[in-house]
Amino acid sequence: MxxxxxxxxxxxxxxxxxxTGMLWAGHRxxxxxxxxxxxxxxxxxxxxxxLLDLDPRRxxxxxxVVYTAMQGLLWLTPxxxxxxxxxxxAVAGALLYVVLLGLATLSMSRSVTLxxxxxxGQWPGLLPGEHVMVRLEDYSESPPDVGELVAARTAKGVLxxxxxxxxxxxxxxxxxxxxxxxxxxxxxxxxxxxLAGSEADSAEARNLRTWxxxxxxxxxIVFFARGVTMAPVKVDVPEGQVFLLADNxxxxxxxxxxxxxTVDVRDLVGRAEMVLWSPGPGLMPRWDRIGxxxx
Numbered sequence: 001m002x003x004x005x006x007x008x009x010x011x012x013x014x015x016x017x018x019x020t021g022m023l024w025a026g027h028r029x030x031x032x033x034x035x036x037x038x039x040x041x042x043x044x045x046x047x048x049x050x051l052l053d054l055d056p057r058r059x060x061x062x063x064x065v066v067y068t069a070m071q072g073l074l075w076l077t078p079x080x081x082x083x084x085x086x087x088x089x090a091v092a093g094a095l096l097y098v099v100l101l102g103l104a105t106l107s108m109s110r111s112v113t114l115x116x117x118x119x120x121g122q123w124p125g126l127l128p129g130e131h132v133m134v135r136l137e138d139y140s141e142s143p144p145d146v147g148e149l150v151a152a153r154t155a156k157g158v159l160x161x162x163x164x165x166x167x168x169x170x171x172x173x174x175x176x177x178x179x180x181x182x183x184x185x186x187x188x189x190x191x192x193x194x195l196a197g198s199e200a201d202s203a204e205a206r207n208l209r210t211w212x213x214x215x216x217x218x219x220x221i222v223f224f225a226r227g228v229t230m231a232p233v234k235v236d237v238p239e240g241q242v243f244l245l246a247d248n249x250x251x252x253x254x255x256x257x258x259x260x261x262t263v264d265v266r267d268l269v270g271r272a273e274m275v276l277w278s279p280g281p282g283l284m285p286r287w288d289r290i291g292x293x294x295x
Contacts (some may be wrong), residue, residue: 007079015099018070023089026080033295034091036100041066043104047275050133053169055291056276108178111136113269114122115151119157119252121246122149125221126160127286127295128253132276136270142264143167144242146180147218149294151269152244154260160272161244161256164215165237173233173258174209176224176249187211194224204251218228220295225250233258240265247294 001114007025014021019034023193044231045063048054080133126132134151137144144163145152152159164185165171172179179185193208207226228250241262246254257263278289 001191002003003238003242008066010232012131014074015071016068017094018074018281019095019097022074022077022089026086026089027127029075031073031089031093032075034074035097038067038070039100039104041103041139046104046108046186048106049234053213053274056274057287057290081132112273115158115160115269115272119254120204120248120251121159121161121256122294123204123248123251123252123253124193124202125247126272126275126292127199127278129279130275130289132160133273134270135273137268139265145218146216147220148216149220149272150244151272152263153156153267153269154263154277155253156260159244159256159260159263162215162220163242165243166237166243167237167239167241169237169243170236171233171235171243173245173249175228175230176209176222176223178213178215178245180215185213185215187213190221204253205243208248208250218295220247223248223250236263237262242268 010025010156012022013024017035018038019036022028022031023032024031025278027281038168042063044056045054045059049059051058080083113134113136114131115134117126117128117132119128132151143166146163146166146169148162150161152161162251165180170181176187177184180185188211190210190212193205193210195205199205207228208223209226211222211224213222230250235257238244240263243262245258248254273293275292277287278286278292280286
């Protein structure tokens with residue numbers, strides 16, 4: 001390989017993974033510094049999203065700015081004459097990057113996980129197919145609060161729904177109305193649903209009415225379509241179980257404890273938080289949805 005071809009390849013390697021091209025060209029200090037920086041900064045951004053609630057879109061913009069700045073610095077570094085490319089160093093740098101990124105991912109996986117919204121149960125707060133960050137919780141010692149939005153594993157797949165009753169509670173569900181231990185759960189009628197954008201034309205939006213429900217100290221929006229009738233549900237929640245209910249309570253495109261039964265607290269994954277990815281039509285994401293939260 002000629003010195004010119006080796007230099008071009010080094011530049012291309014730096015575009016793929018900053019620092020590997022410099023290592024290939026024999027510039028050890030510049031190469032290792034770039035590798036370590038590019039392993040540290042994405043981990044820092046991801047940690048900020050997870051722990052500090054940084055908007056994921058801002059994290060991506062920040063990484064793009066940093067990547068561009070690093071590329072500028074690397075391209076301004078003269079390669080000189082590349083006589084004997086150091087392929088082993090470039091591979092070692094790439095492996096170090098993978099190991100460091102893997103360790104960061106493993107560390108964060110102990111705190112959060114991703115859950116795909118399975119249905120229309122939380123629509124339009126959460127859209128089917130969106131990837132939601134769920135903060136892992138051990139509910140075996142401390143059950144979730146009534147009103148908390150949680151993810152749960154069941155034999156028929158993942159549930160993403162609201163805790164509306166806990167152990168030893170008596171629950172009655174009649175249309176949009178809940179009665180918990182004989183008392184009606186407070187809910188303010190907010191009128192018909194009003195949406196903008198493509199979701200306004202969805203069949204789910206037709207005749208949908210909204211209420212602000214105050215359940216267990218939590219305040220959230222629930223929906224029920226006018227003209228829909230559903231069989232009332234009465235259940236005594238067993239010890240160690242919770243009853244999960246969709247916020248979009250009249251949709252036929254959702255599952256919750258009304259058809260799957262109460263859920264053992266040991267099967268609860270954690271508390272649902274922000275949307276990390278929202279796939280839109282075609283290959284483009286819904287950028288305005290990334291970072292959205294449903295209380």
